[in-house]
Every structure is written in C-alpha cells, then in structure tokens.
Amino acid sequence: MYAYDIMVLAKGKHPEMLTYFGNSMILPLSRVIVPLRKKDVRALVLSSVPLADIKGEIKSSDFALRKIKKIVGAPMFSQGYIETVQHLARFYVARESALLTQCIPVALLEYMNDSTEESEDSTKQESASSPFKTEHTLLTCPLHERIDYYKTLIRESFAKNLSLYICVPTVEDAEMLKAELGTGIHSHVYAFHSGRTTAQIHKDLRRVLSGEHASLVIGTVPYLSIPLPNLRAIIVEHETSQSYMSMGGQSIDLKLIPYTLAQIRKIPLIVSDTFPSIQAYANKEEGVFAMSSRSSLRISGERTPVIVDMKSPDEKGGNLIGTTLRNQIQETLARGDDVFLFALKEGLGAHVLCQDCGESVTCTQCGGGLGLRYSGTQTIFWCKLCKREYSSLVTCEHCGSWKLKELGVGVDSVEREIKELFPDTSRMTLGSVKNKTEEAKLESLLDKRGSIILGTPRALAVMPHPVGLVAVVSFDSLLFYPHYAIGERILSLLSLLLDMTTSKLYIQTRDAHFSLLEHISRGTLNEWYKEELALRKQFGYPPYTNILELRYDRAQMEPRLDLEDKLTRLFAPHQPQFVEKASRGTYSAIIKIPIDFYTLENARSHPLYAVLTDAQKAGAHILWNSPSL
Numbered sequence: 001m002y003a004y005d006i007m008v009l010a011k012g013k014h015p016e017m018l019t020y021f022g023n024s025m026i027l028p029l030s031r032v033i034v035p036l037r038k039k040d041v042r043a044l045v046l047s048s049v050p051l052a053d054i055k056g057e058i059k060s061s062d063f064a065l066r067k068i069k070k071i072v073g074a075p076m077f078s079q080g081y082i083e084t085v086q087h088l089a090r091f092y093v094a095r096e097s098a099l100l101t102q103c104i105p106v107a108l109l110e111y112m113n114d115s116t117e118e119s120e121d122s123t124k125q126e127s128a129s130s131p132f133k134t135e136h137t138l139l140t141c142p143l144h145e146r147i148d149y150y151k152t153l154i155r156e157s158f159a160k161n162l163s164l165y166i167c168v169p170t171v172e173d174a175e176m177l178k179a180e181l182g183t184g185i186h187s188h189v190y191a192f193h194s195g196r197t198t199a200q201i202h203k204d205l206r207r208v209l210s211g212e213h214a215s216l217v218i219g220t221v222p223y224l225s226i227p228l229p230n231l232r233a234i235i236v237e238h239e240t241s242q243s244y245m246s247m248g249g250q251s252i253d254l255k256l257i258p259y260t261l262a263q264i265r266k267i268p269l270i271v272s273d274t275f276p277s278i279q280a281y282a283n284k285e286e287g288v289f290a291m292s293s294r295s296s297l298r299i300s301g302e303r304t305p306v307i308v309d310m311k312s313p314d315e316k317g318g319n320l321i322g323t324t325l326r327n328q329i330q331e332t333l334a335r336g337d338d339v340f341l342f343a344l345k346e347g348l349g350a351h352v353l354c355q356d357c358g359e360s361v362t363c364t365q366c367g368g369g370l371g372l373r374y375s376g377t378q379t380i381f382w383c384k385l386c387k388r389e390y391s392s393l394v395t396c397e398h399c400g401s402w403k404l405k406e407l408g409v410g411v412d413s414v415e416r417e418i419k420e421l422f423p424d425t426s427r428m429t430l431g432s433v434k435n436k437t438e439e440a441k442l443e444s445l446l447d448k449r450g451s452i453i454l455g456t457p458r459a460l461a462v463m464p465h466p467v468g469l470v471a472v473v474s475f476d477s478l479l480f481y482p483h484y485a486i487g488e489r490i491l492s493l494l495s496l497l498l499d500m501t502t503s504k505l506y507i508q509t510r511d512a513h514f515s516l517l518e519h520i521s522r523g524t525l526n527e528w529y530k531e532e533l534a535l536r537k538q539f540g541y542p543p544y545t546n547i548l549e550l551r552y553d554r555a556q557m558e559p560r561l562d563l564e565d566k567l568t569r570l571f572a573p574h575q576p577q578f579v580e581k582a583s584r585g586t587y588s589a590i591i592k593i594p595i596d597f598y599t600l601e602n603a604r605s606h607p608l609y610a611v612l613t614d615a616q617k618a619g620a621h622i623l624w625n626s627p628s629l
Contacts, residue, residue, distance in 0.1 A: 002026070003054055004068065005046040006034055007101060007109070017101075018043075021051060021065045028082050028100065031072040040069055044109065047096050077104070077225045080264040084257055090603040092252060093612045093622055103257070105192075105222045107201040136262070138280055138289040139272035141296060142303070143499040146272050147180050149294055150235070154181065154216055158188070162232035163215045165224060167258050169243035171195040172461035174218050177237065181216060192219035192226070221254040224261060233268040234258045240277045240492035251626045260600065274495035278488050278536065281529045282543040297525045303498060304523045305505040309512040320409060320417045325471050325506050329452070332503075333425060336449040337468025340500060341418070343411040344477040345371060346456055354396035361396060363388055373412055409474035411454050418452055427452040430459040460496050470501040475509035475517070484541045487516050487532060494520070542625055545592040550620040552587045554580070557619060560587065570611050 002025050006018045020034050026045045034043045051058065058065065085103050089096040139146060150166070157164050168174045171193045182189040190204045208215050211229035221244070224234070236258050244254045262269035271280055271289065275297070283289040299305075308315065308324045315322035321329070332339050354361060361370045363383035370381045370390065381390040395401060415429055428445050430453055443464065445451045453459070453467070478490050498505050509517065519528040537544050550567070557563060567576050567589050576589040598608045612622055 001051040002048045003051050003058070003065065004032075004048050006032070006068075007044045007046050008034070008036060008041055017046065017098075019065060020068045022068045026068075026071065028086075028096070029077050029104075031076070032068050033070040033072060034068050035066050042072065046100050076227065077108075078227045078261070078265070080261050081225045081257075083264055084260040087260055087600045087603075088252065088256060090609065091598075091600045092624065093609065093616055103222050104225050105194075105201075107192075107196075107198050108205070108223070108225060110198055111202050111205050136259075136269045136271065136283070136289045137292050138276055138284050139270055139292040139295055140274065140276050141272075141294055142274055145294065146237070147177075149292075150177075150181055153233070154185070157232045158185070158214045160232075161214045162230045163217065163228050164232055164235065165228060166216070166218045166235045166237050167221055167224065167255075168193075168218060168237050169220070169241035170461055171220075173238055173241075174220065177218050181218070185216065188213055189216045189218070192217060192223040194220070221257050224257060231265070231267060233270060234262050235270045235272060237272055239271050239273045239280060240275070240488070240495070242489070242492075245625075251623045253625065256600070273492075274499060275491050275525060276529075277492075278485070278529070278532060279543045282533060285533070297529070299498075299520065299523045299525070301523065303505075305494065305498070305507050305520055307512055307517055307521050308506055308508045310508050310510045311512075315508075320414055320473055321421060322508055325473075325508060326421060328469055328471070328504075328506060329422070332469040333422070333450045333452075335468065337502075338446055338449065339452045339469045339471070340459075340463065340467050341414055341452065341454045342459075342470065342472045342497060343409055343414050343454065343456060343474065345410045346373065346412070354399060354401050361394075363390075364397070371410065373410065409477050411456055414473050415454050418454065422452065425450070425452055427454065430455040430462065457493065460500065463500060466500050466502045468501070468503050469506070470497050470504075471506040471508065472497065473508055475507050475514075476511055479511065479514070484536070484539075487528075490516060491525075540592045542595075544595055546595060546598070547625050548591045548593050549623040549626055550589045550591075550615050551623060552589075552620055554585050554587045557587060563587075564589075567615075 002022055004020050006020050025048045028045060028047055030045045032043050032045055033040050085099055086096055089099045174191045174193045178189055178191045190208055192201060217228060236255060284291055308322055310322055329339050363370060365386055365388050370383055372379055372381055381394060411429055426445055426448060516528055519525055564578055571591050574591050576591045579588045579590060598606055603609055616622055
C-alpha cells in the first residue's frame with residue numbers, strides 16, 4: 001500500500017495538496033481521478049511513499065485517507081525533468097511535491113486537466129539522446145552575433161527534423177528572440193511564458209506535442225518540462241541574468257535545471273551571453289564547457305566603451321552631465337538619433353545616509369533603504385520595498401541627526417539636469433512599460449527621432465530597438481553595494497547597455513581606475529576574469545564554495561548563545577558567521593561550504609542533509625548563494 005501527495009486540478013477552493021492512498025507505486029506527475037468532497041476530480045500524483053513509512057503520521061492525523069479512483073494516464077512530462085527536480089529538492093532540502101508545483105507552469109497543469117484522452121507515456125516520445133555531440137558549449141559574443149548563430153543552428157536542426165529549446169530569463173527576452181528568429185518559420189516558432197494567455201499556450205502545446213514538424217521553442221525554464229519530441233539541444237540565453245535566481249520563497253538557481261536535464265538526457269547544452277558569468281568561465285577553465293569558435297572575450301574597437309573621468313577639470317565635475325557626454329548628446333540629437341541615459345535607481349538619489357553617524361536611513365515598517373524623490377513640488381523620502389512615504393524632515397533614528405544626504409544619482413536628478421540642458425528636446429522617463437498606452441507613447445517618441453529616454457534597469461527589457469547613444473550617467477552608483485559579485489553584476493549590466501547602442505557606450509565615473517573599467521577600456525576581459533577567479537579562490541567565494549545561509553526569525557528562534565554553540569559544532573570544521581538584522585527581525589548563520597563537499601548528486605546521502613533538515617524543522621529558512629547576501 002502507498003500514500004500519495006496529490007495536486008488537485010479542479011477549479012475552486014481546496015487545499016494546495018492532499019494525501020490519498022492506493023495499492024501500487026505511481027510515477028510522479030501521473031494523472032489520476034480522486035474523490036474530492038462529493039465529486040470525482042482530476043489530479044496529479046506529486047510523490048509516492050509506502051504507507052508503512054508514515055504509519056505514525058497517519059494514525060495521529062484527524063482525517064481518514066481516501067483511495068484514488070483511477071489512473072488516467074502516464075506522466076506527460078519528460079522523465080529527465082522529474083529526475084532533475086528531484087535532484088534540486090534534495091540539494092535545497094525542499095519537499096519534492098512543493099518544488100514540482102513551482103517548477104511546472106499552471107498552464108501546463110490546466111492543459112492536462114482539459115485533456116480527456118489517455119495518452120501513452122510521453123517519455124517514450126522523446127529520443128533517449130541527441131545524435132550530435134553532447135558537450136557543453138560556452139558561446140560569448142554580442143547579441144546580434146548570437147542570433148545569427150541561432151539561425152544557422154535552426155536551419156541545420158530543421159533539415160534533420162530536430163527541435164531546439166532556448167531558455168530565457170524573462171518574458172521580454174522570449175518575445176524579442178521570437179521576433180528575431182521567427183522570420184520565414186513563424187508557424188514553427190513558439191514562445192511559452194507567463195505573458196501569454198492560457199488559450200494561446202494550449203493551442204501551441206497541441207502543435208508542439210504532435211511532433212508533425214520540428215519546433216523552435218523559446219521559453220522560461222519551467223516550460224522545459226514539455227516533452228519536446230526530437231530535441232537536438234538546449235540553449236541557455238543571457239545566462240548572467242539575475243532573473244534565473246528566483247522561484248517562490250526558495251532561492252533557487254534555475255540554470256541548474258537545464259544544466260542537469262542536459263546531462264541526464266545526454267543532449268548538447270549551449271550557454272550563451274555577451275560576456276560569461278564567473279561560474280561559466282570557471283567551467284570553461286576546468287574543461288566542463290568547451291569554448292565556441294565564435295566566442296571571444298575581446299571588445300572590438302568600435303564597441304569599446306568610452307570611460308569619462310569626471311574628476312577631470314574639463315568635465316566641470318559639479319554637474320551630472322559632463323562636457324564630453326553633453327557634446328555627444330548634442331551630436332547624436334543633431335543626427336536625428338535617440339539617446340538613452342541610464343541611472344541605477346528611481347528618485348533623486350540611490351541611497352540616503354546620516355552624515356553624523358554614518359548609518360543608512362531605513363524604513364520603520366519593512367527595514368528597506370530609503371530614497372529621495374519628488375512628490376509634486378516637494379521632496380519626500382520613500383521606501384523602495386514597501387513604497388511607504390516619509391516627510392523630508394525626518395531625522396536619523398540612530399542618532400537623531402537631521403543631516404541626511406542622498407548618495408548616488410537617481411533618474412529624477414538626471415531628468416532635472418537634462419530639462420535644463422535640452423529644454424526643447426522630447427524626453428521620457430522609463431521605468432517599465434505597464435500597459436499598451438505607455439508602450440504606444442514610447443514607440444511614438446522613438447518614431448519622432450532625436451529624443452532622450454531616461455531609465456533604470458527595468459527599462460532595459462522594454463526598449464524596442466537600439467539607439468544612437470547610450471550612457472551611464474554615474475557608474476559610481478553601482479559601487480555602493482558591498483557584494484562579492486558586484487563586478488560580475490556590473491559586467492552583465494554593461495553587456496545589456498552595449499547591445500542597446502548602434503554607436504558607443506559612454507560611462508561617467510570618478511573612479512576610472514576601478515579594475516573592471518581599466519580592462520574594459522583596453523578592450524579585453526580575459527585577464528579580469530582570471531584576477532576575479534583568483535580573488536574568489538583566495539577568500540573562499542563561489543564558484544569555489546557555496547554560501548549557505550540559515551535565516552531565523554529572532555522572535556521564534558532558540559536562545560542565541562545555544563544556537564551559535566550548536567551550529568558551530570554541527571558545521572565544524574566550517575566556521576559559521578552570525579549576522580543579526582534588527583530592522584528585519586532576523587538572525588542568520590552564514591557558512592561557506594566547499595563546492596565539491598555537498599552536491600546535487602550526493603545531497604540525499606550526505607550527513608549535511610540531515611543537519612539542514614533538522615535546522616529547517618527548528619524554523620530556519622535555508623538559502624544557497626542568495627542574491628541578498
């Protein structure tokens with residue numbers, strides 16, 4: 001006898017997961033009919049466990065288990081995908097059923113619920129492996145060159161009736177690639193992401209799963225669960241994007257899904273971006289990734305960014321827009337081209353600091369950092385997380401000082417100066433395009449030619465096409481964040497900005513000798529990657545370690561000294577560091593774990609798994625390599 005964790009597919013209010021029993025083990029994601037209240041409804045089996053293993057839990061429960069009525073069909077997802085998610089669940093100490101519900105899109109679950117036929121096991125429709133070399137390849141080149149490569153790969157694959165899957169981090173990336181790659185083959189190109197309606201997804205799923213023609217599928221990572229027939233290769237596009245590092249309340253690196261799936265299915269994997277992540281570069285150095293012949297870590301002469309030293313007297317350092325950039329804006333507008341000016345944050349400043357005690361000014365409600373912005377004709381402080389507003393007359397809660405100063409450059413400050421310098425030029429401040437009206441306004445402005453667009457990182461995904469000039473107004477704002485991977489994140493951002501310009505990228509800074517900028521100005525990044533890897537190895541940061549954080553709620557955790565003593569003993573010889581964030585009411589233990597000590601493959605049998613399981617039961621929230629570290 002077995003017990004099953006069941007996900008109900010019926011509409012209406014019901015628990016996210018229920019438990020039933022039956023006579024035999026059922027494969028995860030098999031479709032079944034179960035009794036629910038007075039009806040029989042469709043459901044998915046998320047996991048199976050022998051009843052004997054949970055006999056105690058069953059006896060102590062206040063409800064009686066009900067029996068499943070019927071097995072409707074075998075799993076409709078790749079068996080390799082299920083196995084991949086199981087590996088992740090073990091590593092992250094998460095319930096397989098909970099992770100499966102996060103890793104499978106709702107539209108696919110609804111498609112299975114609407115499907116009435118009993119299909120054969122979908123894993124049989126998939127080829128066991130690709131007829132091509134199964135090596136993992138690193139592709140690093142500008143976006144337009146990657147697109148040309150993809151077009152060649154698509155032609156070769158379609159000629160052999162083989163399909164391709166391109167993983168993307170965001171909806172905008174998916175739609176951009178579909179438009180670029182769909183010319184001439186649009187009837188065989190499909191985009192799967194949360195921005196499409198359920199009806200559109202279901203229609204495309206029927207065509208893809210029919211296997212009548214090879215397909216190019218462009219989608220976010222969860223749609224890799226589709227059992228795509230005759231899959232030639234998986235491509236991970238824009239692999240440095242931070243959007244791959246999020247899923248529900250669990251900090252999961254979603255790139256592990258295509259990496260592991262390609263290994264299990266024995267099919268080629270192509271990891272691509274303008275510049276590689278540190279992890280990808282390390283994999284190349286260790287021989288895990290082969291470098292594509294098209295790849296290069298050099299920046300061609302015409303694309304080399306121009307570094308503008310704002311300390312130079314010629315730049316009139318008191319202004320946000322220096323002399324060099326002001327002249328370039330004038331020339332670009334005179335040619336009838338558009339200009340995009342980048343600022344890191346919204347508002348007037350990126351960060352508010354007390355000049356007396358040096359403490360950051362934070363929100364009393366959520367602990368988030370405050371920024372300064374305009375509200376009508378007045379300036380106010382506002383929280384970037386919960387959006388709460390404060391009077392600009394507030395004082396520092398640590399020392400009571402009123403000497404609060406905004407640091408960095410916000411997009412409102414840039415707009416104020418641009419309005420003074422170019423009062424007659426059309427301009428628009430772009431955060432994100434939220435509706436068709438804003439989208440039409442942006443298109444209309446760019447159609448006029450000779451306009452200035454101001455934007456934050458959210459604007460990068462919605463700019464419809466490259467412009468004549470792109471500039472980072474204040475590079476120094478990017479250096480406020482004390483994070484071990486800040487250089488890598490800056491490089492990822494600059495690669496996006498490089499792809500946005502048809503001419504030059506200008507970077508204004510007061511720190512022209514910052515290591516990354518010096519390498520960029522020389523047009524080569526190979527030495528920077530080697531220097532960065534040496535530093536990471538010296539101080540024990542990824543990719544040589546995984547950083548584990550056990551985050552506790554201070555109000556509910558056991559006494560602090562007892563907790564520290566216990567964790568120090570459990571993790572020896574790895575020494576935890578303890579960090580308290582009073583404003584957020586949390587207390588964390590942070591431990592650096594060697595990369596080969598605890599892995600996806602050995603997680604379930606490793607002693608650390610039991611330690612983490614016990615910590616989780618004690619109320620710890622487990623985070624690996626969290627972006628917030």
